[in-house]
Amino acid sequence: MGKNTNKGGNGAAKPRWNKNSPLYLDYQATTPTDPRVVEAMAPYWTEKFGNPHSRNHHFGWEAEEAVAKARAQVASLIGANAKEVIFTSGATESNNLALKGVGLFYKEKKNHIITCLTEHKCVLDTCRHLEQDGFEVTYLPVRKNGLIDLRDLQAAFTESTSLVSIMGVNNEIGVIQPLKEIGALCRQRKIFFHTDCAQAIGKIPLDVEDMNIDLMSISGHKTYGPMGIGALYVRRRPRVRLVAMINGGGQERGMRSGTLPSPLCVGLGAACAIAEKEMGAETERLRLLRDRFYEAITRRLTEVYLNGDLEHRIPGNLNFSFAFVEGEGLMMGVKELAVSSGSACTSASLEPSYVLRALGVDVELAHTSLRIGFGRFTSMEDVDFAVERIAGEVERLREMSPLWEMAQEGIDLKSIEWADH
Amino acid sequence: MAYSKKLLDHYENPRNIGSLDKNDDGVGTGLVGAPACGDVMKLQIKVGEDGIIEDAKFKTFGCGSAIASSSLITEWVKGKSIDDAAEIKNSEIAQHLALPPVKIHCSVLAEDAIKAAVSDYKVKQGAGEKKIKAAE
Ligand SMILES: Cc1ncc(COP(=O)(O)O)c(C=O)c1O
Ligand code: FES
Numbered sequence: 001m002g003k004n005t006n007k008g009g010n011g012a013a014k015p016r017w018n019k020n021s022p023l024y025l026d027y028q029a030t031t032p033t034d035p036r037v038v039e040a041m042a043p044y045w046t047e048k049f050g051n052p053h054s055r056n057h058h059f060g061w062e063a064e065e066a067v068a069k070a071r072a073q074v075a076s077l078i079g080a081n082a083k084e085v086i087f088t089s090g091a092t093e094s095n096n097l098a099l100k101g102v103g104l105f106y107k108e109k110k111n112h113i114i115t116c117l118t119e120h121k122c123v124l125d126t127c128r129h130l131e132q133d134g135f136e137v138t139y140l141p142v143r144k145n146g147l148i149d150l151r152d153l154q155a156a157f158t159e160s161t162s163l164v165s166i167m168g169v170n171n172e173i174g175v176i177q178p179l180k181e182i183g184a185l186c187r188q189r190k191i192f193f194h195t196d197c198a199q200a201i202g203k204i205p206l207d208v209e210d211m212n213i214d215l216m217s218i219s220g221h222k223t224y225g226p227m228g229i230g231a232l233y234v235r236r237r238p239r240v241r242l243v244a245m246i247n248g249g250g251q252e253r254g255m256r257s258g259t260l261p262s263p264l265c266v267g268l269g270a271a272c273a274i275a276e277k278e279m280g281a282e283t284e285r286l287r288l289l290r291d292r293f294y295e296a297i298t299r300r301l302t303e304v305y306l307n308g309d310l311e312h313r314i315p316g317n318l319n320f321s322f323a324f325v326e327g328e329g330l331m332m333g334v335k336e337l338a339v340s341s342g343s344a345c346t347s348a349s350l351e352p353s354y355v356l357r358a359l360g361v362d363v364e365l366a367h368t369s370l371r372i373g374f375g376r377f378t379s380m381e382d383v384d385f386a387v388e389r390i391a392g393e394v395e396r397l398r399e400m401s402p403l404w405e406m407a408q409e410g411i412d413l414k415s416i417e418w419a420d421h
Numbered sequence: 422m423a424y425s426k427k428l429l430d431h432y433e434n435p436r437n438i439g440s441l442d443k444n445d446d447g448v449g450t451g452l453v454g455a456p457a458c459g460d461v462m463k464l465q466i467k468v469g470e471d472g473i474i475e476d477a478k479f480k481t482f483g484c485g486s487a488i489a490s491s492s493l494i495t496e497w498v499k500g501k502s503i504d505d506a507a508e509i510k511n512s513e514i515a516q517h518l519a520l521p522p523v524k525i526h527c528s529v530l531a532e533d534a535i536k537a538a539v540s541d542y543k544v545k546q547g548a549g550e551k552k553i554k555a556a557e
Contacts, residue, residue, distance in 0.1 A: 324482060326459055332424075332432060332485035343459055343484075352459065367459035400438050400488065402463035402480035403456055418455030 070269025101242030168200030173308030174317025183212030202275030449542025
């Protein structure tokens with residue numbers, strides 16, 4: 001059985017899982033910290049506990065050196081200079097700093113920002129706040145495959161556009177936006193390009209020069225690093241200026257004050273270094289797992305729909321709608337698996353996923369969606385186990401579903417007048 | 422969120438899944454909810470000459486709480502008169518299954534479903550009587 005065996009998927013030592021815990025297939029929610037990262041961090045909690053900003057003794061120097069190395073490791077993964085990396089508490093803070101910081105700095109001359117409907121809540125919510133502060137925000141639609149249309153982007157540019165913010169990889173459907181093309185268009189127009197790469201870092205090759213990226217948000221816990229740390233890449237040439245959100249001792253070139261958490265910085269650096277080394281092979285390995293899952297599940301079940309493009313997609317994500325089976329009901333059935341759903345029943349708002357809605361997925365189908373995330377510690381036998389459990393449970397729940405029964409009888413569900421409630 | 426043992430039992434071993442012949446005059450069918458809302462419940466009762474529910478079946482598209490609520494109500498209505506069945510309150514279901522507050526509406530759906538099934542049965546009987554009268 002594929003339940004959290006301790007043979008790592010790619011031979012890497014796995015974190016020590018509790019034998020009774022479910023099989024983790026939710027790598028877009030967070031990733032387990034790689035044991036090698038934990039090991040690298042360990043001394044910085046204890047004997048190397050110094051404040052990296054203490055300039056006058058051994059403890060400070062030791063921590064400062066470790067932070068500098070981590071900064072260089074992060075920079076190296078994205079083709080940046082270490083001086084351009086600002087440590088933050090995570091991608092949420094990085095996105096806030098990028099959007100509000102750049103927005104406010106250039107507000108007098110330019111007050112228009114372009115983003116996209118399928119961005120993470122922390123980008124969308126920040127944009128809503130900026131709108132209340134007098135900014136104009138354009139929310140680009142996406143096509144059925146989840147990608148923006150570059151013509152929509154071009155049509156949205158105005159004289160007052162200061163910033164374009166488009167994510168690298170979507171957290172629900174794993175699709176990869178055309179960053180290089182977006183970057184080129186922005187650079188031509190001398191508009192800054194920010195990209196939320198929380199889900200992209202370590203998953204796809206990123207190069208801030210080649211892609212003309214001016215600001216990039218990074219998160220530690222999405223890439224086998226610790227929670228509570230992230231980074232914002234801020235280009236120096238041509239220089240991007242921003243208003244700091246957190247004021248204080250002027251750390252991080254005045255853009256983000258506060259004592260750096262050296263153990264977390266070391267962890268993010270180590271995570272980036274591992275990703276840089278292993279990304280190529282790991283991508284290939286995950287693609288095999290993904291293809292096996294995709295083929296097995298679609299062979300076994302009818303009426304299964306993939307949400308989002310398959311080709312322009314990281315291999316660690318699949319998002320399916322299993323028609324006629326409600327997503328949360330399904331999750332409860334596959335309790336040996338830790339997955340997530342875009343169903344309304346799982347959310348406090350009782351609205352189904354806005355990302356799926358933006359793709360034009362029917363509400364009915366959005367309720368039946370399941371996100372399956374694979375990662376560094378997922379093995380082939382885990383995949384086989386997951387397919388077996390999910391397919392079995394979908395079959396069981398379809399036998400129980402009045403909608404499945406009606407569909408089998410040839411009744412068009414759309415022709416029925418459903419009572420509102 | 423941890424679900425109660427009773428809820429999990431009804432979800433994992435649902436009672437009375439299935440369908441009755443909706444064209445049978447002795448069968449009342451309730452179909453409530455909407456696919457767009459993420460929950461649809463079909464509840465059917467087979468009523469004897471004496472007005473007592475002899476059998477009940479359900480099919481549900483919805484979360485685990487909705488499935489458990491419908492399974493439970495089919496157990497409860499068997500052997501009850503149609504009027505007593507229509508009196509079942511969603512709060513009794515919610516309490517029995519220890520539903521968390523966000524799942525209360527799943528039990529409301531079960532209450533609506535039995536009421537709809539009873540009313541469908543009554544309409545059919547009314548229509549049946551009329552048919553008999555017309556024939557006389
Ligand atoms: C695309 C995306 N952006 C931002 C975030 C927020 O990241 P963090 O948890 O580091 O604040 C997430 C994580 O949920 C994400 O998936
Ligand atoms: S059916 Fe949606 S929460 Fe129960």
